[in-house]
Amino acid sequence: MRVRLKGVNRVSKRLADGSSVTYYYAWKGGPRLPGKPGAPEFIAAYNAAVAERLQPPPGTLSSVLRAYQDAPKFQDLALRTRRDYAKHIAKIEEDFGDFPIAALSDRRTRGEFMNWRDRLAAKSRRQADYAFAVLALILAWAYDRGAVPANPCERPGKLYRSTRVDNIWTAEDEAAFLKVAPPHIGLAFMLAIWTGQRQGDLLRLTWKAYNGSTIRLRQRKGNVPVEVPVGAPLRAILEATKREAVTILSTTRGTSWTESGFRASWRKACEAAGVEDLTFHDLRGSAVTRLAVAGAQVPQIAAVTGHDLKRVETIMRDHYLGRDSALAATAIRLLEAYEGRTKIPN
Structure with missing residues (x-):
């Protein structure tokens, strides 16, 4: 042949x-x-x-990019994350593949990279930040190993600012969605809002993870173990669900979801419910919001969602709770209860 x-x-x-x-x-x-x-x-x-x-020419940024992609640090990432990183790495190599490693310590290099990010931002600020973050983390990885003399991309700040105050699933949104969503999609909604977990982790969640009172899983991002107590509304739905697949979430054919298949079905359900400008990922932040409105403290919320404490504080401060009137009302009720129990001396 x-x-x-x-x-x-x-x-x-x-x-x-x-x-x-x-x-x-x-x-x-x-x-x-x-x-x-x-x-x-x-x-x-x-x-x-x-x-x-x-083989990339030695002494160039290409050699660092290739070495990172061969390293366990990259290989241990989730498949979807590796794909996203690879897309940005290809762009970095296209624009800076022959950039000399020795020049990374030059004071002017940071300006070169920042200008590159500004050019990318003309199309998308969010993607520009993402590409720059990938470059920064690769250089940090290489610097820790002595492969580069400096990391000129440290702490660049962000071009894209997302105010997700309005991107909260309200009780009205929930009712509209669950009214038209098929049961297997409604189950996904309830799992997300009552556990605060990411879509990918929930799609992989097996029935073995549920023991009737808690759900135990290990988050792919950060490899964080989480044990979430199952609230009564979610428990009722889980107990009524037929166990047709290994995973809790399954298609109408009784098979586990692919990520693309689930996203397509989720999008159709949102369109049918008239829910706009809200994503599945917004359910994770909405879970944080609801727990906070219910009076849960930061460590308690983190124990449910698997966020670290600082991340929960950031979500509450910057994105979700800045204008939440229900949270303010809860705070005043707590103050009233405290003042009612405590007598102020004359």
Whole structure:
């Protein structure tokens, strides 16, 4: 069987004696290959040339980017995260692949990278921040290992600011959604709002994780173990759900969801309910909000959702609770109760 090698450049020449000869090169301008196509020495020389070409020049940012993608730090990330990172890494390599590692300690380098982020922001500030964050974390990884002399991308601040005060699932949104959502999608909603977990973790959640009173899981992001007590409304739905698949959440065919399939069905349910500008991920923040409105403290909320304490405080302060009147009302009721029990001395 003849193997077709991609990119091989064929050049025919006429010799002085009138005969013609064909030379083969690994690619246009590449090294000349010995023998004829299909011969063992020809294939070996081609593979060696391609392998050498794929190796990034030493001392360049490309070599750092490739090393990071081969490292456990990258390989241990969730599949979707690796795909997102790889997309941004490809862009970084396209724009800065030949950037000298030695130049990272130059004071002007930070400005070069910041200007690059500004150019990306012309299309999307959020994606510009993401790409810059990926570059920063790779350089931090390399700096810790002595592979680069400096990390000029530390603490850049953000271009994209999301105010998610209005991106809370209200009781009205919940009622509208559950009224039209099919039961298997409604179950996903209830799991999310009563546990505060991410979509990916909930789609992977098996029936073995539920013991009738708690749900135990290990979050993919951060590898955080969580044990969530199951509230009565969620417990009632779980107990009434047929266990057709290994996972708690399943399709109408009784099979586990793919992420793309679930997102498509979720989107249809939102459209049918007339719910706009709200995502599944907003349920995680909404769970934080509801727990806070109910009087739960930061450590209690973190124990349910798996956030670290600072992240819960940030969500409450910056994104979700800044204008929540119910939270303010709860605070005043607590104050009234306290003042009613405590006599102020004359």
